[in-house]
Structure formats: C-alpha cells, structure tokens
Amino acid sequence: EYYLSFVTDRSSEKNVIIASSQGGVDIEKVAEETPEKLLAQPIDPVVGIQSFHVRNIGYFLGLNSPQTKQLNGILIGMYNLFTKMDCALVEVNPLILTEEDDIKALDAKVNFDDNAAFRHKEYSELHDPREEEPSELEAKKWDISFVKLSGNIGCLVNGAGLAMATMDIIKYHGAEPANFLDVGGGASVEQVTQAFKMILSDKNVKAILVNIFGGIMKCDTIADGIITAAKEVSIKVPLVVRLEGTNVELGKKMLVESGLNITTASTMKEAASTVVSLI
Incomplete structure (x- = not known):
C-alpha cells in the first residue's frame, strides 16, 4: 500500500507531490516517526508535472517500469484535478499494487480551496452539510x-x-x-x-x-x-x-x-x- 497527495507549499510557492510507501495509515504519523519513508516532490506551476517527476516517485516507491507507467496516468489525473478545480488537497490513500501487477486507488480525499469558490459553482452541488461542524x-x-x-x-x-x-x-x-x-x-x-x-x-x-x-x-x-x-x-x-x-x-x-x-x-x-x- 502506498500514499499519494498533491498540496501547495506556500513557502516555496510550488505545488508538491507527497509520496510514501506507507499507505493506509496516518501520513502525519509517518512524517513524525519515519520521515525517510516520505518524499516531497516540488512541481513548478509554470511548467506543471513532468515525466521525470513521475520517474522520481516511481523509483522512490520501488516500482518497476510497467508499474511506473500506470502511476503516470494516476499522477497526471490527480494533478489535473488539483489545478483545474483549485483544490487545497487531492489525496489517494491507499494506492495499492495488486497481485496482477495493477496499480489502483482504493480511497481518495479532495478538499477544495474556498477562496476559489466564486469561479466553481459546482462546489455547492457537492457540498454535504452533514460532514461539517x-x-x-x-x-x-x-x-x-x-x-x-x-x-x-x-x-x-x-x-x-x-x-x-x-x-x-x-x-x-x-x-x-x-x-x-x-x-x-x-x-x-x-x-x-x-x-x-x-x-x-x-x-x-x-x-x-x-x-x-x-x-x-x-x-x-x-x-x-x-x-x-x-x-x-x-x-x-x-x-x-x-x-x-x-x-x-x-x-x-x-x-x-x-x-x-x-x-x-x-x-x-x-x-x-x-x-x-x-x-
């Protein structure tokens, strides 16, 4: 099981891919106890996600070439969602590798940036008040x-x-x-x-x-x-x-x-x- 997410690092003014081989658990706990199992891959918002970003993450997660090609499609899809929908977070946890050598997303979480709500009227259609305080x-x-x-x-x-x-x-x-x-x-x-x-x-x-x-x-x-x-x-x-x-x-x-x-x-x-x- 693996962990993947896209967030914005305000200090570096770049989007960042967070990847870990420790999926299915609290990522904050991983960062605190085993930071060496966490990779933060910055992405320049001017050029966007590139193939070398995917290769770096695939290598860090221990994936082979065919598996990394599958990862490529998942990362590009997550990045497009993150940027086009003005998200604050796009997270897949866990991302799994099956016995058939397929990479699949089992669970996902998306947080929208409220500051961009004025240009995304579709936000309100997805809003579930039962999930809020x-x-x-x-x-x-x-x-x-x-x-x-x-x-x-x-x-x-x-x-x-x-x-x-x-x-x-x-x-x-x-x-x-x-x-x-x-x-x-x-x-x-x-x-x-x-x-x-x-x-x-x-x-x-x-x-x-x-x-x-x-x-x-x-x-x-x-x-x-x-x-x-x-x-x-x-x-x-x-x-x-x-x-x-x-x-x-x-x-x-x-x-x-x-x-x-x-x-x-x-x-x-x-x-x-x-x-x-x-x-």
Missing part, C-alpha cells in the same frame, strides 16, 4: 470565519492574523483556545452577537477573550457592539476585552461604565494572562 455552518451564514477547537477559552477577534496571534498567546500562558473566530474588519452588532452565541454554544468554554483592533471601525463603535451583544446573549462566563485603535480610550470607558462584568486589558499579554487566570 454545525457551528461552522452557522458561521458561514453570517460571513464569520469560525473553526471549533478543543480548548476552553473562547476567542472573538477581527482579522485572521490577529486571531492566530491571540490563540498563540493563550497557549503561551498555559491554556487552550476553544475556537478560531474572525468577525472581519467591519463587523456589525448582529455579527458580534452571533459570534458570542456560537462561542457559548460550546459547553467547554469557561471564559471569553475579545481582541479587537479598531482600524476600519472605531473602538467606541466596537465597544457599543460588544455591550449590546453581551446584554442580549447574557454571558455567564468571565469576559476579557482588549481594544486598540481609533477612540480606544472612549471604547474602554464605555465598557467600564456599562455595568457588565467585563474586564478590560491594554495589551495582548495582559489580556491573555488575565483570561487564563479567570478560568
């Missing part, structure tokens, strides 16, 4: 980026980069984030309210950290949205808010004077250490 489906309706995680500190942030940094600093202080949540730069009160509802639907959440940079939106507008949403949702867990940007002092003043149990913080470090201490 219900909270993530709800988030899409509200144009919120949401991924459920296994921690106990809910995160409400604007901007994907800031959201990642927020999760990192929570982990740095010894806790685990319960979600990735990006409400975007121009979030409405309704979106913030829905974000709180999604966070609180997770029974593991013991506290919430709101980390907002007021660039497009002013901090007082954001504070008003947080206060309105907090009142409507009736938050029972500790809520720590860190604001930065235009009208930040006014925004903090509004939060303090709201009468709600909201703890404000000036820096990300202070916000993270505070929310971790409250759980």
Whole structure:
C-alpha cells in the first residue's frame, strides 16, 4: 500500500507531490516517526508535472517500469484535478499494487480551496452539510470565519492574523483556545452577537477573550457592539476585552461604565494572562 497527495507549499510557492510507501495509515504519523519513508516532490506551476517527476516517485516507491507507467496516468489525473478545480488537497490513500501487477486507488480525499469558490459553482452541488461542524455552518451564514477547537477559552477577534496571534498567546500562558473566530474588519452588532452565541454554544468554554483592533471601525463603535451583544446573549462566563485603535480610550470607558462584568486589558499579554487566570 502506498500514499499519494498533491498540496501547495506556500513557502516555496510550488505545488508538491507527497509520496510514501506507507499507505493506509496516518501520513502525519509517518512524517513524525519515519520521515525517510516520505518524499516531497516540488512541481513548478509554470511548467506543471513532468515525466521525470513521475520517474522520481516511481523509483522512490520501488516500482518497476510497467508499474511506473500506470502511476503516470494516476499522477497526471490527480494533478489535473488539483489545478483545474483549485483544490487545497487531492489525496489517494491507499494506492495499492495488486497481485496482477495493477496499480489502483482504493480511497481518495479532495478538499477544495474556498477562496476559489466564486469561479466553481459546482462546489455547492457537492457540498454535504452533514460532514461539517454545525457551528461552522452557522458561521458561514453570517460571513464569520469560525473553526471549533478543543480548548476552553473562547476567542472573538477581527482579522485572521490577529486571531492566530491571540490563540498563540493563550497557549503561551498555559491554556487552550476553544475556537478560531474572525468577525472581519467591519463587523456589525448582529455579527458580534452571533459570534458570542456560537462561542457559548460550546459547553467547554469557561471564559471569553475579545481582541479587537479598531482600524476600519472605531473602538467606541466596537465597544457599543460588544455591550449590546453581551446584554442580549447574557454571558455567564468571565469576559476579557482588549481594544486598540481609533477612540480606544472612549471604547474602554464605555465598557467600564456599562455595568457588565467585563474586564478590560491594554495589551495582548495582559489580556491573555488575565483570561487564563479567570478560568
């Protein structure tokens, strides 16, 4: 049994074929325990897949010439699917060699790149909502980026980069984030309210950290949205808010004077250490 997949390596700005002689198992485990059994073959997107790519992979997998010719058709088909359909992943696991010397794909997985959905209307026809986390489906309706995680500190942030940094600093202080949540730069009160509802639907959440940079939106507008949403949702867990940007002092003043149990913080470090201490 073998493993084959196509992914994009953003650091090298190339597509990559991942191949292994250890198919039918978790490829992450193979990479960690026996990395010598894993081959990463880069492909220049300008020239595409070439015959020498196939020969390299066939040699690495220990295939003979007739078997490599069969592999050629499979790899070209996978590559065409990966590029033409704007996929994030095309995976065959396992790829098997039968007793009759035939190479066959027994199972496959395809992930589409959501950023290309605007030019692939057929994506929606293949969508099966039963395969997704219900909270993530709800988030899409509200144009919120949401991924459920296994921690106990809910995160409400604007901007994907800031959201990642927020999760990192929570982990740095010894806790685990319960979600990735990006409400975007121009979030409405309704979106913030829905974000709180999604966070609180997770029974593991013991506290919430709101980390907002007021660039497009002013901090007082954001504070008003947080206060309105907090009142409507009736938050029972500790809520720590860190604001930065235009009208930040006014925004903090509004939060303090709201009468709600909201703890404000000036820096990300202070916000993270505070929310971790409250759980």
